[in-house]
Every structure is written in structure tokens, then in C-alpha cells.
Amino acid sequence: MTKILFVTSEAYPLMKTGGLADVSGSLPIALKALGHDVRILMPAYADTLASLGPLHAHHVPQAHSQLDILEGLLPGSDVPIWLVAHPGTFDRPGNPYLSPEGKSWTDNAERFALLSRVAVEVAMNRVGFRWKPDIVHCNDWQTGLVPALLGDEPKRPATVFTIHNLAYQGNFPRAMFRQLGLPERFWSHHALEFYDQLSFIKGGLVYADRISTVSPTYAREIQGKEFGCGLEGLLAQRQDRLHGILNGIDEQAWDPARDPYLPHPFEASDLSGKTRVKSALQKRSGLAQDAKVAVIALVGRLVQQKGIDLVIDVLPQLLELPLQLVILGSGERKYEHALEQWTRLYPDRIALTLGYDEALAHLIEAGADLFLMPSRFEPCGLNQMYSQRYGAAPIVRSVGGLADTVEDASAENLAAGTASGIAFAEAKHEALLQAVYRALELFHDKPVWEQIQRTGMNKDFSWHKSARQYEAVYALAEQDCQALGHSMLARGALA
Template structure:
């Protein structure tokens, strides 16, 4: 049994802004199901503390870090056996809304201080300095918010092994040199081969430089970040560390995302009763205020309305497909200009286009089940979960073939119908997206081919079981390496 401290800034269902929260719940649970002892460490955001205290929690330690009083609370991740630790520090984490940004959409001015303190607590737990009776063998860190954890443990010879997972390299945790000084970090860390990045402090660089092993969330993305532009200025460092970099495709929670038992659906179906899927389509059309007699397929999109997700590409081609008899349901939020453009388009196409701003878990499930085609035109996508949800629900994805999308969606033009489960395009251009959608519409009108695409997608293994074993192999590998260093 391996003891793992899983350090993350969000975890579903306690706090979620994106896919990191889903992974931070599903992977630890999958590891526990394989008889490993995993504890999650999470900042004590107000909603997280309130949920934990209502469900039952215990105060396990009180610390003082600099000027700040800190309380460690222990509870369980809802509906699981995974231990969840919350770092309560009112001055830094007792704030409304988004964990990282204020109501105006700007980053909290003291994010460096907030996640430095969080990292210090993680390091104290990992090194047995928090007065607890549990010490991990491995500390598994996630994204820039945890990047200082391996840095703070580096000088200790008898420390746990460390893994750092890159969920999205574009978010790096960059702060000023003044912030570096204010955190009291040693001057020796202000070097190009440590934490300094073009005159700024880079939290993510701490994880990349000081961790024993690096992972990212798909094999495709692991290759892409070794070169510009997706290396985001860190590709040289990543090439240097490439012998210790592994791409492991994310899984999905197949209990939460199962068309045969999904509690958000009125009607259920599986690969052997696909006609029932049309009932989910009818329910979605009714909920979204769409007409029930569309000539073409129902298109779905769920995601952030930002350029990375290719929302501009989708909005540019959507009128043509709506004019040709398609319907579409869009769910998401992001840049004001794209939100406004989507709403204006919906006004031009009443009964054909529905736009919901924000995030609605129930609606997300109903779109995944009720749509015929799910569109993910992302300019880059480290892994992507929505295309795997769609595949499991027999909804055919049309995606830009990058990162985890090309690792999971297989086009009939390149793989043949025996393996194909969706459609891909090779450049983030409106014409390329339009051509891929044209091919999808042609397949939609050939019932036998469409059913084969659906069944191929639904037959895939998207669970965390295999993925968790890959992480366990890495844990064992780095533990053996750490043991040899300690023995020497």
C-alpha cells in the first residue's frame, strides 16, 4: 500500500472551475479502490468548509505560518472513502466566488501569498511537521497552485517522492520579483534554472524543476509541450526533463457519467437500445425551447467561451448549419464578446439555437445525452473530458485533432470504420471545422454507419482503472529511486 498526499486547488463536488476538479476526485478514488491510502489536501474555501462541517469534520491541528493562523480539518470526500483535508486560513481563503479571481474577473491580488501558504502546509504534512499521525510516501501535486510544494521539500533528504501533473501549461502562476521577495524565498531560487522566468516568479516552474517525475494528462499533450507554441516558453526545460515526463490520458467517472443510470436523465439507454437516445434528444429540445422537428442533427457545445476552446470558430460556422436544418445547444461562459455574440445569434435563430451562460451540471448531462454531435474545436486541449463523456453517451464528437482529443477521437478517414468514433480536423480554421461537420452530417444520414460510430464510441474504456495503474507504476518507480538515494 502506498500513502499518497494529493495536493490540489479544487476537487468535485466541493469546488469546481474546470476539469482539474473532476480529476482530483476521480483519480484519488480510483487509487483507493486499488488499495492505496490517498488523502486530498484542499484550500479551505468558504463553500468547502461549510460542506465539510455540515457533513461532519474534525479539527486535527492548529498551526501558525508567518502572520497567519491555520487550522487543519479532516473529513471525507462526499460519497467516497477518500480522506479530505482542508486548510482553513480566513484572511487568505475566506472569500466569495471563484477560488482564483474576484467578482470583476481579475486575479486576487495576493494569490502568490495564498498558494505559498497552501504549499507550506502541504510540505509540513508531507515531512511530518504538522503534528499528525499520517505521513505520505508520495506527494502528488497538480498545476501551478501547488508548484512550490516540491521546492519547499527539496532540501530534506528523507522526504516523500514527488509527482507533478501539468493539467494546462498555459496557466503558470506568474508573479513579480517583489512577490518573490515578500514570500521570503531564498535568493538561491531566483535563477533561470529554478523559479525565475523572464524576470518573474513562476510557481509552475517549481513543480517542473524540483519534482521527481512529471506527468501530463494525455500522451499527445506530452509531445506537444516539448515544442513551441504549446511549450509556453518552458519547452526547453521540458525537453531537458523529458526522460521524467509521462503522458497519461485522464479517465472519467463512469458512475457519474453513465447513460444507463444517469440521474439527470428522464430516459436511459445503452449500446443495445440506442433508439431510446432519441427520447433524450426530445427532452433536451423541450427544455432548450427548440422545435421538435429539425431536419438535421442536434449539435452540442459545453465549455468556456474563450479562444482556447475555439468558440469563435464555432460561432463563425454555426449560422450555415442552422440554415441547413441543424439545431444547437450551447452551455458555457467566458469572454464577454463571445457570450454576447452567442446570445445575439440565438436571437436570430429562435427555436434553432439555445444558449445558456454559466454552468449547469444537470443541463450538461442532458446535452451530452440529447445531442447527436458534440463539437470541441479547441485550439489546444491537454486532455479534454467532454469528448469522452460524449463517446460514452453515443454522441459523435467533432474535434480539432490536438492533445487528448487526437488520443481519444478516431476519424474514419484515417482509421477506417471498424475503429472510428468521431470526426477530426487538422487546423483551427472555420473552413476545416465546417468540412468536418459536413462529413459528420453525411454520416448522420446513413443510419448503419452512424450506429457503428456510436457503438464504437460507447465500447471504449474511459474509466480510471487503467489510468490509475499507470500512476501507481510511476509512484513505485520514484519510490525505488528515492530509496536508493536515501540508502547511499
């Protein structure tokens, strides 16, 4: 049994802005099911506290301010969760990183430096819990200072740092480095300095015993200039410590045979229920109920990373085809506005819902024939896994986790019975359009189409497989930490 402190800035269902929350809400449960002692440490946001019942408060001594760790359980599990409560720091409603105006909170560096410092105190068993982890698993820039700060601690736990999206790095002005009172030796391009800024993420990339990211292909991509976001040299230097582990999905929450959000259940052996769900989706969306017309869906953030601009570019050509579009998401206002205009022009062809609706998301995944994910980059992606499980073949750009989870419907893959979607290479609207043409041709060949659907539905996207891979990374991190400790002792003896 390994004792694991899982440090994160969000975890579903307590707080969610993206895939980090899904991982933080699922991987600890999968690890606990394998027999490990896992505790989650995250901030006590106002909305998080509102969703929980009474919690036991543990006061942590701190000069000039009140700091508590609130103990409870992650909802729907027996995984303990510790919430860092500090007046005026985390107790704000809404997005954990952005103000109501959509701008980053001006004190984000102080907020997540505090989370990191508390994580160090918990990891070193200095808060009275009588529990010291073997592994501290940190996630994204908000926890990047933890491995750096733990580096000064004798007999520290081993550290693993997971990159969920390298584009978000937690970079702040040099003045913030001084304000946080970080050790002066950290101000180096070999440590936390990044083009004369303080970079939280470099704390994890430089100091963690092992680094992981959320798909094998993304682990390779971020070592190159296109996807490395300026950190490709450091990541290439540490490639022997870098692991790509594909995210899993919650197969109980996303199960078309038992999904409470669906009016008709279905499974790979009997797709008749999916036809009825498609009709329900068309009715709910104000579209003609026609089984012969392909429903193409998109659920996600309406931002350039996700390729929504490519979709908007090809709408004139798409609307010449026998298809319907169902879109659910929110993002940059210019893309929302463009989609609203197209929806007003073609209300019988396009159904748009801005925002997020969990029940509708399930209905869309289950009712759609095809699912669009033309991302410019995609560390892992979850919707392409959901769509395959629900018999909606994804149309994806072959990058990151999309390349690792979707087998293109090439002649070779169709013959081998492994095809589960349609993939294209370039982030260009011509390439996307050709992929849609190919998808529609396959859709109208019913035996071939049902083979593609069943192949996707029978894939194993469970967290169990990913959790086993993390077990192996934890073991390597512990070996690295012990070897480093022995090396330091030897240097001390020689001195």
C-alpha cells in the same frame, strides 16, 4: 500499499473551476480502490466549508496567526480530506482564484505559497498526524512550490507533479519572491526565475522526481514551441521524467443507462431511449422535435482556447444546413454577446444557456447527435469522452487529449470498426466547416452512424486504467528519490 498525499487547489464536489477538480475528485478514489492510503490536502474555501458537515479541527502552531487543518471525508467516498483553514486567506466565497470583478486575487502568491508550506509540513509528519506519505502528488502551479521546498528536506517523500494546463503558470513579480522569503538560490533560470518573474509552476517542473500531464499527445506537444508556453526547453530537457496519462471519467456519474438526469435511459445495445432523450432536449430547448434533424451541441468555456470564435465564424454557413445548435457555457463577454445575437435572430435553430447547469449538461450530452470541441489546444478534455459514452459523436480538432480519445471516421477506421468521431487538423473555420459537412453526411447514413455511436459508447474511459499508470509513475518517482538520496549521501561522505 503506497501512502499518497494528493495536494490540489480544487476537488469536485468541494470546489470546481475546471478539469483539475474532476481529476482531484476521482483519481484519489480510484487509487484508494487499488489499496493505497490516499489523503487529499486542499484549501478550506468558504463555499467548500458550507457544503460539508462538522469537521474535526487540528491546530497547527504558527507565529502571529491562526492555522488549522480540518479533517473530513471527500463526499461520496471514504478518502480522507484535510482542509487548510487560515483567516482571510482561503475563506472567500466564489471562484478560488478570481475576485467578483474577474481579476486574480492580488494575494494569490501568498495564498498558494501557504498551501505549499503546509503541504511540506504534512509531508514531513510535523503536524501531529503520525502519518508520512511515500508520495506527494502535486497539481498545477498552485502547488508548484512543494517539490522545490521539499528538496531541502532530508528523508523526504518522492514527488510527482501533474500539469493540467501549461498555459496557467503562476507567474509573479520578482518583489513577490522576496516577500515570500524563498531561498535566494531559487532565483535562477535553472530554478524558479522565468523572464525576471517568479514562476510557481517551475517549482514542479524543475524539482519533482517525476512529471505527468493529462494525455500522451499533450506530453509531446508541450515539448515544442506551439504548445510549450515558453517552457518547452525545460520540458524537453526532462522528457525522460515526463509521462502522459490520459484522464479518466466517473463512469457511474456519466452512465446513460443509469443517469438520474435523463428522462429515458439507454445503452449501446438499444439506442431507442436516446431518440426519446433527443426529443426531450429539443422540447426543453424550444426547438422543433424532429429526429431527422441533427442536433449539434457545445458545452464548455466560451473562450478562444476552446475554438468558440471558429464556431461563431461559421454560423452563417451552419444555419444553411438542416441542423440545430444547443450551447451551454460561459466565458468571454464578446463571445457570449455574439451568441446571444445569433440566438435572437434564429431562436428556432439555436438554444443558448449561459452559465452551467449539471442536469442540463447531462441532457445535452445524451440528446445531442454531435458534439463540438474545436479546441486550439486541449491538454485532455472530458466532454469528448462524455459525448462518446452517450452516443454523441464528437467533432474535434486533433490535438492533445482529443487526438488520444477520438478516432476519426476515415474510410480505414470505419472499415476496422474503430471510428468514434470526426477529427480535423487545422484551427481554421474552413477546416471546422468541412468536418461538420462530413459529420452530417455520416449522420444520414443510419447503419454507419449507429456503428460510430456504439463504438464510442463501448470505449473504456474509466479511472481504473489511469490509476494503474499512476502507480507505475509513483514507483519510478520513489526509485528516483532514493537514488538522489544515495547520491547526496555519497557526495557528503566524499566531502
